[in-house]
Structures are given as structure tokens and as C-alpha cells.
Amino acid sequence: MVPVVVGEGTLERVVEQPADLHPHVAGEIGGGEHADHAAPYRRRVREIRLAARPQGWPTAETFEMADVPMPEPGPGQLLVRNLVMSVDPYMRGRMNDVKSYTPPFALGEPLDGAAIGEVVSSPAGNVPVGSFVVHGLGWREYAVVDAGRARVVDAADSSYLGVLGMTGLTAYVGLVDIAQFREGDTVFVSGAAGAVGSVAGQIARLRGAKRVIGSAGSDEKVRHLIDDLGFDAAFNYREAPVRKQLRAAAPDGIDVYFDNVGGEHLEAAIGSLTKYGRVAMCGAIAGYNETSAPAGPRNLALAIGKELNLRGFIVSNHNRRMPDFLADVGPWVRDGRLRARETIVDGLENAPAAFIGLLKGENTGKMLVRLAS
Ligand SMILES: NC(=O)c1ccc[n+]([C@@H]2O[C@H](COP(=O)([O-])OP(=O)(O)OC[C@H]3O[C@@H](n4cnc5c(N)ncnc54)[C@H](OP(=O)(O)O)[C@@H]3O)[C@@H](O)[C@H]2O)c1
Numbered sequence: 001m002v003p004v005v006v007g008e009g010t011l012e013r014v015v016e017q018p019a020d021l022h023p024h025v026a027g028e029i030g031g032g033e034h035a036d037h038a039a040p041y042r043r044r045v046r047e048i049r050l051a052a053r054p055q056g057w058p059t060a061e062t063f064e065m066a067d068v069p070m071p072e073p074g075p076g077q078l079l080v081r082n083l084v085m086s087v088d089p090y091m092r093g094r095m096n097d098v099k100s101y102t103p104p105f106a107l108g109e110p111l112d113g114a115a116i117g118e119v120v121s122s123p124a125g126n127v128p129v130g131s132f133v134v135h136g137l138g139w140r141e142y143a144v145v146d147a148g149r150a151r152v153v154d155a156a157d158s159s160y161l162g163v164l165g166m167t168g169l170t171a172y173v174g175l176v177d178i179a180q181f182r183e184g185d186t187v188f189v190s191g192a193a194g195a196v197g198s199v200a201g202q203i204a205r206l207r208g209a210k211r212v213i214g215s216a217g218s219d220e221k222v223r224h225l226i227d228d229l230g231f232d233a234a235f236n237y238r239e240a241p242v243r244k245q246l247r248a249a250a251p252d253g254i255d256v257y258f259d260n261v262g263g264e265h266l267e268a269a270i271g272s273l274t275k276y277g278r279v280a281m282c283g284a285i286a287g288y289n290e291t292s293a294p295a296g297p298r299n300l301a302l303a304i305g306k307e308l309n310l311r312g313f314i315v316s317n318h319n320r321r322m323p324d325f326l327a328d329v330g331p332w333v334r335d336g337r338l339r340a341r342e343t344i345v346d347g348l349e350n351a352p353a354a355f356i357g358l359l360k361g362e363n364t365g366k367m368l369v370r371l372a373s
Helices: 089-093 166-178 195-206 218-227 240-250 261-272 314-336 350-360
Strands: 012-016 044-050 063-069 075-084 117-119 131-135 142-146 150-151 186-189 212-214 233-236 254-259 275-280 307-314 342-347 366-370
Touching: 044 233, 044 350, 063 350, 075 131, 117 142, 142 186, 150 314, 166 254, 166 275, 166 314, 186 195, 195 254, 195 342, 212 218, 212 240, 218 233, 233 240, 240 261, 240 342, 254 261, 261 275, 342 350, 350 366
Parallel strands: 012 342, 186 212, 186 254, 212 233, 254 275, 275 307, 342 366
Antiparallel strands: 044 063, 075 117, 075 142, 075 366, 117 131, 131 150
8 A cells, every 4th residue: 555645743644545445345336427517406425335245354245336316405404425435343332234224225225324524504503514524324325414513613623533533532532430540550552553552651641651562554554653652552453363472562561441443351350450450441453353253362351350340332322522632632732732633545435445444453543434425
């Protein structure tokens, strides 16, 4: 992949060239014409649907592009031209036909997820045309959104989908509320170069952690964690057993583990946690494409003697913490003490490749798809 850095300052935006991103996926989805947003409703626009439920890894066949008539907003609704959409690991779970904390995606129906767009029609006039809104109907060029479910923001700033949005809040809630982080803690974060992990590790550093350790899947990401994000230590989990590398990075053990990965990482962390250690169970991405249930951490019984606290959470149940999060973390983002990178893929037709790339670790920071500018 040849990333092109298009932004400067604390928010680095890296545009991935679609041809470099899974060429076998990019471009294989049939496409319609790009819609002209000034055009009337007779125009046709594009959306991506779930074509098949993946067994294991999603592939190009998981998705289908559909041409549909421009949707028309009803009373109390907005027509939004989507500009940027988010791809997130939880979407993989929603492709399975299983009951979870969010309902599964329906076969043959458009996928959904967070997006930011511009209001192009607002019949009730309650949200002015030209406003930018964050909403939940990504994976399509135009969305009809209930005005009550759209959050007006000051700019079409993709950080509202990442560091100042759901993923940033996840890092904050997980570290502060769930893991009960305290100044002087030694903190280990897995998936540390990703959207949530990179913010969690930096919040720990900025709130006075004794030591912050991260794991990631490439040497380049390890360098990024130490040189750009200020982690005290980091390692490439693909190179040697996590248990061994974590022991070397934290010889006195860890007090907090922010778990984005599960599996071998969780087992290693349980081994390294000190007495009364705390774990925020945020995600378990190592198992999302597995076709059989993963073995639990073989050393879970250590949690008894060490009196560990392992606690899961779902960020959408903690939205009330958004104002505190923005008050605490917003200034760090603005003044550059907390850095956030974005990996941006261009074009709705490349959203499936971006999503699969996310699961494979092709992103650094938040993975986003730019639909229009
Ligand atoms: N609980 C909640 O409410 C909540 C909310 C948001 C996200 N999450 C969870 O938080 C985690 C991170 O989400 P995100 O949005 O920030 O995604 P992300 O970390 O930006 O992207 C996913 C990353 O996972 C890593 N990964 C993939 N397979 C792996 C494996 N087998 N072992 C170790 N790492 C692997 C990849 O990085 P490498 O190159 O380092 O492998 C990839 O970049 C996910 O588990 C997600 O489900 C939970």
C-alpha cells in the first residue's frame, strides 16, 4: 500500500489507493452513476447491500452494489448526501444471523453504520439545508434520515466519526469507567494502532500512567506507537508469543488491560496482571472471522487469586459520557497532545475493500470511506 498523507497537524489523513487495497475486491462490485446532488429525485443513486452471510472471512461476494431511485424525505425527515462513512469491526458480527446487542443486517438490504453528510433537502425546515449531520445510515450515497436521529455538527469533519466520535468515546469509557484507570497504572492496550486503541493508550499517557504498552500487527505500527503517539513500549504480536513480549515490556506486570483483541492477547494479559488488576473487555477481533468458538483463556482461574476485575461494555450504553469525554479529550486533540490518524479509502465501491482491510489490519487509526467531497 502506498499511503498518501493529505492532511497536516495532529489529525493525519492517509488516503489509501483503492488499487492497492485488495484489488480482487476493489472494483468487482458493479456500480451505477454518481448522483449529482442538485438533481431531482428521478436520478438513481448507489447503495451497498448484504448479498450473502459470510462464513469466515467476508469476500467480494458478501456485498452487492445496487442502483436505486433517489430516496425522498417524508415529514420530519432529511435527505442527506453522505460525504464520509465509517467501517467498524462490529459490522462483521452483524453479518451473522445471530441475536446480539444490535440486530443482524438483513440479506438483500443496505448495510448501515455511522456517516457524516450534508443536508440537501429538509421538508420541515427544522435542520437547515447545507447543515452537516452525523447519522447512522452509511453504505449509501444518499440517506433519508429522521431529523431526530441526526446530530448536527459544525463541519464535515471526519473526526466526528473517529477520535471525537464513537471510537474516541469507546476508548474513554473503557479506560476511565470500565477499567477504572488510576494515575500511576501500567497499562497494556491491544489493537493499539487502531482507532480505539490509539486513543485509549494516549488518554492513559496524558492522565499520568506510569507506563503504556501497546501491541500491533506490524513493525511500522510499532514505530508509530512509540515515535508518534508516545507509548513507552510496543511490540509486533506477529513476531513472537504475546506472553513473552508482554513480560519483556512490563517486567513488573500490568495494572490495566484494554482488550480489543481477545484470544492469545487476553490470556497473556491475565498472566501479567497484578493483584486487583482491571480489564476493559472492549473487543475480541481475533475471533470475529473464526468459524468455531475460540477456546477461552486457559489461565482464567488466575482471576480468582489475583482478584481481577474483567468487565465488558458496549459504548452505546454510555452515551451520557459524551460531554465529559469531549470536555476532557477535545482540548488534547485540538492542541496536538493527542494525535489521531485516519486511513481514508475513496469511493463507495471501495467500501467493502476498506471493511475487509480493516479486519486485516490495513488501517492505522480510524478506517473511513470518502463518498464525496
Ligand atoms: N465495546 C464497544 O462498544 C466497542 C466499540 C467500538 C469498537 N469496539 C471493539 O474495539 C476493537 C477495535 O475497534 P476499532 O474500531 O478501533 O478498530 P481498529 O482497531 O481501528 O481496527 C481493527 C484492528 O484490529 C487489528 N486486528 C485484526 N485482527 C487481529 C488479530 N487477529 N489479532 C490482533 N489484532 C488484530 C488490526 O490491527 P493490527 O495490524 O494491529 O493487527 C486492525 O487494524 C474491536 O475489537 C471492536 O470490535 C468495541
